[in-house]
Amino acid sequence: MYEGPVQDLIDELGKLPGVGPKSAQRIAFHLLSVEPTEIDRLQKALQRVRDGVQFCEVCGTVSDKERCRICSDSRRDRTIICVVEEPKDVQAVERTREFKGLYHVLGGALDPLSGVGPDQLRIRELLARIGNQDDGVDVAEVIIATDPNTEGEATATYLVRMLRDFPGLSVTRLASGLPMGGDLEFADELTLGRALSGRRAM
């Protein structure tokens, strides 16, 4: 235990996901050694997050504007939508450089025990998006890229059922080979890229 503000900082950092006591201590002492302007920048970034971040009105990922960079990019293929759980999964798929379509962020996965049902996820928005394309381009394929764990699988099964009603729509799922029970973001680029290109019809 340290005294005063240093321990407070270590305690707060230690509450962050993936930061153990040792890392918390290392980060705290790193922060003690940096220039005050760097702390100011960190503080400002935290403040902006606290004041609320904006989400893209189309895909639901974190965004600077009403429409995110990917949704506003005319070079992206508007006929394919990759459905993921969280904004961090968008980054994971982008890192593979295998995907040139658009995304749809659900905001989580079905988890009845924690009270997350279909209405808590952006499923209605997804169906509306496929049903009436405002830019006049028909969606030809939906890739379901939920996490390879129980909740992710349950969500995928539910989505497949909902998407059956759209004639001519091809629904695919990432190929197996992703570490089961894990998070999409923990798969390395190569594995995720392979799972993407080897996706199978549902």
Ligand SMILES: [Zn+2]
């Ligand atoms: Zn977007």
